Structure formats: C-alpha cells, structure tokens
Amino acid sequence: MAVKQPVFKPYNQAQILVLPPTLEELIPLWHPVRVVNEVINKLNIEPLLKAYHIRGSSSYHPQMLLKVVVYGYVTNLYSSRKLAAACKESIYFMWLSSMSYPDHNTINRFRGVRLKHALRSVFEEVVKLLSEEGLLSIEEINTDGTKIEANANKYTFVWKKSIQTNKEKMKKQLTEIWQYAQQVASEEDKMPEPPDFTEINSEKVKAAVDQLNEKLAAKDNADKKVKAKLKYITKHYPQNIEKYEHQEEILGQRNSFSKTDTDATFMRMKEDHMKNGQLKPAYNVQISTSNQFIVNYTIHSNTTDTNTLNAHLTQHEASFGKAPEKLTADAGYGSEENYTLLEQKQTIAFVKYGMFDKEQNENYNNKQPFAASKLFYNQEKDCYICPMGRQMNFIGTSRKRTSTGFEQTVKRYQAGNCANCPLNGACHKSSANRIIEVNVNLNRLKQKAHELLNSEEGLQRRKKRCFDVEPTFGNIKQNHGFKRFMLRGKEKVEIEWGLIAIAQNLRKKAG
Structure with missing residues (x-):
C-alpha cells in the first residue's frame, strides 16, 4: 500500500508572470496609506515649493517626501534612516514614493529645513479639510498640555x-x-x-x-x-x-x-521610570482638540500651563482668522489673566479655577466657616461683616504684577476690634486685627466660571474634555510610543510635533 504524501501549493521563485502585479493591487482599499495619499493630494503645497531653489540639480518632489514622512509618523517610524529603508522594503512606502529611494540625509534635510516655514500651513490645510467633512470643529475646542522629553543630555544643565x-x-x-x-x-x-x-x-x-x-x-x-x-x-x-x-x-x-538643547527646560515628568520625580529637559506641548482631532498646537518652554494660553490662542487666531467660540480646559488655566483674555476675545470659557472641585464638596465648605469668601459684603457701605456682625472697613488698594506683566488689583479690609472678640483665634490666627484681601475682578470671573461649569452645557463639556484631549495625548505617547523628541531646538521640535499632529489626524480619519 502506497504511503500518502502531503500536498503543497506550487512554489517557484523563478516563475515568470505574464501580467506581474502592480503595487496598486497589493494595497487594500481600506488601508491608512490611501488616506495619507488622498489628503496630501488635496493640499495646497505652494508654501512648501518656495523652500526650493530654482537653480541646481533636480530634487525629489516635496509632495512625495511629505507623504513618506507623514506616513512614517502614522506608522511610528520617526527615524530618517528607518524611513529611507522603508522606501526600499515596504510596498506602502514604495507606492507613495513611486519607487523612488531618497536617502536618510534627504529625508532629514526635508524634515528639518524644507518644512521649517511650510509645515504649519500644511497642518492648517489638513484641519480645514477635516472641518469641511464635518469631522471636527474649529470653533469649539478642548485645550490641555503635556510634557515631552527633549533630545538633550539631562546631566548638562x-x-x-x-x-x-x-x-x-x-x-x-x-x-x-x-x-x-x-x-x-x-x-x-x-x-x-x-x-x-x-x-x-x-x-x-x-x-x-x-x-x-x-x-x-x-x-x-x-x-x-x-x-x-x-x-x-x-x-x-x-x-x-x-x-x-x-x-x-x-x-x-x-x-x-540644557546645554545640549538650550530651548529645553528641566521639568518634572509623569513618565518617570525611576519613580523619584526626576527632572528632565523637556518641552511643554499645548494642543486643542475636537473629537480627538488636533486643531491647534504650540510648543513652550514654560513648566506650567497657566502662562501658555495667550500664545496658544494667538496661534489659533493666526491659523483660522478668529478666536474659538468656546474653550474647555482644566484648572491649570484658571487664572485672572486667562479669564480676562478669554473674555476680551469673546470666547465662552468652560475653565475651572483652582478650588472649583473642592468647592463642590459640602464637607469642604463646612470646614471653612470663617473664610473671606463666606463673609457678607455690604455694597452700599463698601464693607464686609465679620462672623461677629462687626464691620470690616476698606483700608486701601494694592496692585501686583505677575511674571507676565499682568496687573492685579486687590482691595484690603480690616476689622475694628479683634482683641476682645470671643472668636479671636478661631476666626483668624493674626495677633492684630484681621485683614482680608479681595480681588473683586477675579471673584467676578470665578463666579461667572462657576455658573458656566455647573450649567447643563458645562457639565457635558467637562465630561467630554476628559475623553477628548487627554486620550489624544495618551494615544500618541502610549500607543504610538512618542515620548521623546528626536530633533533639537524649538524650531525643529515644532516641525516634529506638527508631523505628529498631522499623523494623529490622519490616523483618526482612517480609523
């Protein structure tokens, strides 16, 4: 009886095909590379063409290089050497580059030099295309920031x-x-x-x-x-x-x-594998999102979010011609300067202030019965009434200037006779008569923010912010492994983050 042999499909590497397959046939219709190709084909790349000289030898077409670099960032390929290798090894990059093989120096020069003045306009074109498709809103945004490590030596500080x-x-x-x-x-x-x-x-x-x-x-x-x-x-x-x-x-x-990247500031990072609060050279990246699409981005050397909003909104106006109609942000942005700025720009601000979350807790309010905010204010006499029912009279005004130059006005009120008061020691700890300081404008702005945040729309926007802007950072840093910049200097870091933002938007569109 004959022993049965396994049956294999034909395998012959030297087989010649009458009609060899094209790259177009090998790429699925639903593949993200087609989204990158389609969107970039629609862009106006005139600003990018201006980065090239008329004289000299021929160059690789900037539209092709842009597709290669953007798709590289979509697929987590950030190194110029890996991108150059992919153009020879990956059918997706071969299709985008039309079988061109730019070397890593060409790719690096394109990313660091050619895109310097053109990438922002490319990003804006992508955002406007997505807005026209109804995928995002330029007028209603959520804003937040994160710290990303710089490509700098943490010991040369x-x-x-x-x-x-x-x-x-x-x-x-x-x-x-x-x-x-x-x-x-x-x-x-x-x-x-x-x-x-x-x-x-x-x-x-x-x-x-x-x-x-x-x-x-x-x-x-x-x-x-x-x-x-x-x-x-x-x-x-x-x-x-x-x-x-x-x-x-x-x-x-x-x-x-850092001496190796003088634009980078030492910041305390959340992603600290040593778990000891180590300081590292980093940049503060600010983004505005809508439906997890990045609408605007700016790069800052400030360690806190508070002083970044002005520049961030200025960039939004430069990109889209006007300030956003509605902005939602966490308590990191809740300062008098920022509230005033948003009011001047006629932007409805769903922005928390420092003590907002604690004020929602009744137990916290009960623990502060003698706080200045709990005292009754007599508008006719311009005085406050202390817990014992006595007047605290106006004694003067002081002005303070913040590090950004914003001027704050504070009114001061003093009680008349605290020495013989039975609440002395409980009401305040000072040995002299109690003095309170009241920032009238800030109190007005906080009251306005409190009403907006606790409205039905405010509640919805607060909930939405948590699963809009924060997951965008999480996707970029955790899912796609971008936790450290590869380029040095603020100008080049802005280019790199611009590519990350475009990649995030195209991934989301393909998604």
Missing part, C-alpha cells in the same frame, strides 16, 4: 539659582579684597569706598579687578594669601561673569536649560 549663588560669591570675594586693600593702603594712595556690587556685570567686575591689581600688586606688605586670591579672581572672574551673562540671556524667565 544650567540653573538660574546656581548662577545667582556664584554671583553672590563673586560679590562677597570682591568686597572682602576691596576692604583689605583699604586697610593696607597708604594715606597718599587711599582706596575709595567699594563700588556698588548689588548688580554686577562684566564691565564692573573687570574695572574692580584692574583697580585692585593696581593697588595691591606693588604692596610688599600685602598678605600672600590675598594676592593669590586676587590672582585667581583676575584669571577667572571676568570670563565667568561673561559666561553667566550669556546664560542668563538664554534663560530669560526660565529657571533652567
């Missing part, structure tokens, strides 16, 4: 506090040597009073060092240790103070930066 400490040491050393020079100076060659070292700069340090050298170099009775110290100061202080001035210019309003 510069801290403002360290610079200030070193400058204080400089002041102290210069003052001590100057005072010593005054002691050993003769009557004919008397040293003047020490210069004002409250604010030191390179010119002031150099002038002081030159004068000290002139007075002490010829003094045989001068202490050798002091001379050695002056020699060290002469050699190092002038160049050190110039270095500190340059670093302070880079810092601006920031507290730190």
